[in-house]
Amino acid sequence: MDKNDFSAYVYADNAATTRLSDTALEAMLPYMTAYYGNPSSIYSFSHESRKALSAARSDVAAVLNADPSEIIFTSGGTESDNHAVVGAARANVAKGKHLITSTIEHHALLHTMKQLEKEGYSVTYVPVDGEGTVDVEALKAAVRPDTTVISIMMANNEVGTIQPIAEIGAFAKSKGILFHTDAVQAVGHIPVDVKELNVDMLSLSGHKFHGPKGVGALYLRKGVRILPLMQGGGQERGRRSGTENVAGAVGLAAALKEAASQMETEAARLKALVARLDEGILKIPYTKKTGHPTNRLPGLASYTVEFIEGESMILHLDIRGIAASTGSACSTGSLDPSHVLMAMGLTHEVAHGSLRLSLGKYSTDADVDKILAELPEVVALLRRMSPVWPGLE
Amino acid sequence: MYTEKVMDHFMNPRNVGTIEDANGVGQVGNLKCGDIMKIFLKIENDVIVDVKFQTFGCAAAVATSSMATELIKGKTVQEALQLTNRAVVEALDDLPPMKMHCSVLAEEAVKSALADYYQRQGLDPIPIVGCTGNCDACHSDHAHDHGRSDEEE
Ligand SMILES: Cc1ncc(COP(=O)(O)O)c(C=O)c1O
Numbered sequence: 001m002d003k004n005d006f007s008a009y010v011y012a013d014n015a016a017t018t019r020l021s022d023t024a025l026e027a028m029l030p031y032m033t034a035y036y037g038n039p040s041s042i043y044s045f046s047h048e049s050r051k052a053l054s055a056a057r058s059d060v061a062a063v064l065n066a067d068p069s070e071i072i073f074t075s076g077g078t079e080s081d082n083h084a085v086v087g088a089a090r091a092n093v094a095k096g097k098h099l100i101t102s103t104i105e106h107h108a109l110l111h112t113m114k115q116l117e118k119e120g121y122s123v124t125y126v127p128v129d130g131e132g133t134v135d136v137e138a139l140k141a142a143v144r145p146d147t148t149v150i151s152i153m154m155a156n157n158e159v160g161t162i163q164p165i166a167e168i169g170a171f172a173k174s175k176g177i178l179f180h181t182d183a184v185q186a187v188g189h190i191p192v193d194v195k196e197l198n199v200d201m202l203s204l205s206g207h208k209f210h211g212p213k214g215v216g217a218l219y220l221r222k223g224v225r226i227l228p229l230m231q232g233g234g235q236e237r238g239r240r241s242g243t244e245n246v247a248g249a250v251g252l253a254a255a256l257k258e259a260a261s262q263m264e265t266e267a268a269r270l271k272a273l274v275a276r277l278d279e280g281i282l283k284i285p286y287t288k289k290t291g292h293p294t295n296r297l298p299g300l301a302s303y304t305v306e307f308i309e310g311e312s313m314i315l316h317l318d319i320r321g322i323a324a325s326t327g328s329a330c331s332t333g334s335l336d337p338s339h340v341l342m343a344m345g346l347t348h349e350v351a352h353g354s355l356r357l358s359l360g361k362y363s364t365d366a367d368v369d370k371i372l373a374e375l376p377e378v379v380a381l382l383r384r385m386s387p388v389w390p391g392l393e
Numbered sequence: 394m395y396t397e398k399v400m401d402h403f404m405n406p407r408n409v410g411t412i413e414d415a416n417g418v419g420q421v422g423n424l425k426c427g428d429i430m431k432i433f434l435k436i437e438n439d440v441i442v443d444v445k446f447q448t449f450g451c452a453a454a455v456a457t458s459s460m461a462t463e464l465i466k467g468k469t470v471q472e473a474l475q476l477t478n479r480a481v482v483e484a485l486d487d488l489p490p491m492k493m494h495c496s497v498l499a500e501e502a503v504k505s506a507l508a509d510y511y512q513r514q515g516l517d518p519i520p521i522v523g524c525t526g527n528c529d530a531c532h533s534d535h536a537h538d539h540g541r542s543d544e545e546e
Contacts, residue, residue, distance in 0.1 A: 309427055311451035312403070319404060328451070329427045337427070349424035385409045385455070387431035387447035388424060 010322045010367045014208075014360030015157050015185060015300055020251070021210035021361065027254035028212065031247040039244050040235065049246045056253035063260045064202070065193040066219050072236045073249045076216040077184035077205030078108040079229070081151075083218055083240070084180040084201040085112050087226030088149045089121060092178070096146020097121040102134045102163075103343035105153050109182055110339070113151075126152075131292040132161035132344050140171060147177050154183040154197075155190065158327055158340040158356060159291030160300035162190065169198025178224065184208055184216075188259035189267070189297055200224045204256075206248065210361055211255030215248030259361075270299035270359050273368050277301045277357060280372035284379055285392060290341065290354065299359040304341075304350045307389040308382040313355060316378040322371055327354040349388075395452060396486040402456035407463050410445040416513055419505025422498050428454045430502040432462065436510055439470050446502070453492035457499035460484050465503055470510070474522065476503050 011019070030048075037046035039053050054068070061068040074080045089099055101113055103125045113123045124142040127135050134152055150172050155162045165181050172179035180201035183192055187202075188209025194202055202219040206212050220226065220239070232241030259266070278301065281287055286306035305313065310326025317324050327338025329352060336342070337351035346354075357371065383389040395403070410433075417434035428450035435443035444466050448458040460481050465473040478496035482488050488496060508518035 307449065309450050309454070312455060315400075315403065315452050347425075348427070352424070352427040385406065385447055386449045387420060387429050388449050 008321055010370050012357040012359060012363065012367065012371060013323045013325050014363070015160075015297075015356065015358035016325060017207045017213060018210045018360050019362055020212055021255050021258055023258050024211050024251040024255040028247040028251040031250050035246075039246060040233070052250050053244055053246050056249040059253040059257050060217055063192075063256050064187075064219055065195050067222060069237075070194075070219055070222055072218045072220055072240050073244060073252075074216045074218055074240060075214055075245070077106070077182065077203050077208070078216075080184075080203030080205070080216045080218040081106070081108040081180075081182050082112050083229045084203060084220075084226065085109065085149060085151050086116065087229060088178045088180065088201065088224075089116055090227045091225050092148035096144070096148050098144050098147045099123045100126060100139060100142050100147060100150045102126045102128060102139075102152050104128050104132060104134075104156055104158075104340045105151070106157055106182060106184070109151060109153070128161075128343055130345050132156055132159045132290070132340065133292060133295070134163050134168070136164055136167060136171075139168060143175055143177065147175075149178045149180060151180040151182065154181045154186040154192070154202075155297050156291070156340060157185045158338055158354075159302045159344070160185075160297040161292040162186070162295045162297065165197045165199065172200075173198050185297060185300075188256055189263070189299065191263070194219055194221070201226070206252035206255060209255055209259045211252040212248050215245050215252050217252065262361075266361065267298040270363070273359050273363060273365065274299065274301045276365075276368045277371065280368075281375060284376050287379075290344065290346070297358075299363070300356065301358070302354065302356045304346065305353045305355055305379055306350060307353065307386050308379060309352050310337075310354055312382055313353070313378055316381065317374060320374045320378070322374060324371075325356045325358075327356070328352045394489055395456075396488075398460075398484070398486045399453065399456040399488065402459040402485065403452040406446075406448075406455055406459040408445050408459065408466065409447070411447065412443055412445050415445075417506040417510030419502055419507070419509050421501045421505050422450070422454075424449070427451070428495060428498055430454065430458050430498055432458070432502045432506040434506045434510060436470060441465055441468055441470065441473055450495065451492070453488055453495040454498065456485055457481050457488070457495045458502065461499040461503055470507060473503060473507060476500055 035048035037049045039050040057068045057071045060071050117123050126139045152163055152168055154165050169179050178200045181199050182203045184205045186192055187204040200221045205216040228239050230241045235241050288304050290302045310328025314326050327341050329337045341351040341354055412433040412435050415433040416436055420431040422428040431447045433445045434441055444462045446458045446462050448455050478500040481496045481499050504522050508522040511518040
């Protein structure tokens with residue numbers, strides 16, 4: 001096979017990023033060539049880009065049940081998370097310096113919290129149960145008079161578990177604590193209504209729902225004051241300086257509108273594909289599904305495969321034309337396996353053999369067929385050379 | 394990320410398996426760290442006439458085990474004792490810095506099997522083989538124990 005020919009490649013890593021949808025691409029193109037004016041300029045040539053940015057903002061707001069003035073475009077999920085947590089923490093130092101989050105957040109959130117700890121904030125990391133659901137009682141018990149921000153992700157990127165955000169939001173509201181949710185994996189895949197969820201801040205990222213990379217948004221509820229991260233020309237009403245990524249915002253909005261309009265049928269289709277994956281994969285001995293059995297993202301399937309190591313599994317799948325991911329140490333860039341799987345109580349050895357398959361808009365039944373044909377062979381091959389494989393009696 | 398040699402030895406590992414009548418067997422690493430290597434030696438008249446391995450671990454762990462077995466096959470025990478992790482890395486046209494510990498583990502697996510061989514001969518392996526690094530700590534500590542500086546963290 002030609003190394004650069006991916007026409008027959010099965011892409012099952014949509015939680016990492018997605019292919020841009022054709023609709024989003026079409027929507028973006030004019031704003032890179034025909035209407036490239038700076039939206040802040042006053043001449044007529046910039047009207048089109050200004051109008052497009054404003055329409056994109058309205059579209060995003062409509063999907064989230066927010067007001068356009070509550071949407072700030074950013075460079076992605078990471079920036080939105082940083083902005084929300086750092087900005088809210090810094091704006092509320094007069095009240096206190098205690099923050100609450102969970103042990104299974106994305107590093108965009110966890111590393112931000114670690115940085116704030118270095119700056120003198122204290123952070124409580126609320127545990128999760130074996131299915132990856134945040135312990136709401138522990139969260140409630142963690143609140144102190146000086147707690148200013150709670151941040152809990154809406155859906156986990158490794159195991160797909162959906163968190164009780166509306167319940168936590170109602171609680172935070174009753175305590176007068178700002179509540180942020182990292183909804184990067186949720187938006188475009190499951191219904192997200194900022195009012196129903198009782199959130200003050202919400203992060204989303206275009207490339208997780210077939211929009212472009214490097215563009216995201218932060219929902220900031222009217223009346224909530226947080227400090228900006230970026231200082232400069234005062235774009236986004238002073239909340240996020242820097243010349244706007246017009247084409248990016250347009251693409252994000254187009255992809256989001258499309259995803260929202262197809263959500264119900266698409267979720268049902270993905271669930272059926274995942275059910276087929278489950279059925280086939282769980283037939284392999286010593287495999288288990290991870291995350292919540294039902295309350296989970298429709299397209300994300302995560303497993304543990306005992307007695308083999310994740311990186312080897314991923315590379316063998318790659319050679320056979322399948323992209324998947326793992327939380328094994330070798331893939332995390334550290335010597336420890338995924339913090340999410342460890343927080344869920346998995347042992348190191350089991351966590352080293354984790355496998356995540358995440359399907360999307362372009363995934364097909366044939367993709368699932370291919371995965372189910374290749375994966376059992378890869379597992380068998382690696383187990384045959386594993387000194388810890390007990391064999392099957 | 395990996396060189397072609399590493400990928401070749403990962404995809405087509407040489408000498409995978411076990412030896413029924415091995416007279417030197419060594420296992421290093423642990424599951425917690427995510428790599429385990431087990432090496433089986435068949436030694437006759439001080440010559441390694443057969444060698445096999447089993448490995449649980451990443452591509453680098455498989456490739457370094459495979460290469461280490463290739464480097465000692467047919468060699469005398471004394472020659473095999475001279476195997477270094479550097480030699481394994483060079484034979485593979487390099488490893489990413491994060492994966493250097495795998496080559497250390499491969500060297501230790503060979504030494505551990507050789508130590509077992511000496512033990513079976515009624516000889517104390519420590520003065521001959523030295524520390525086989527079969528300690529409980531994870532990789533980074535192996536490098537420290539051995540005073541190696543080639544591991545970047
Ligand atoms: C839950 C979650 N939060 C944040 C991010 C970071 O988003 P981005 O890659 O857009 O910066 C990701 C994706 O990598 C994610 O899955």
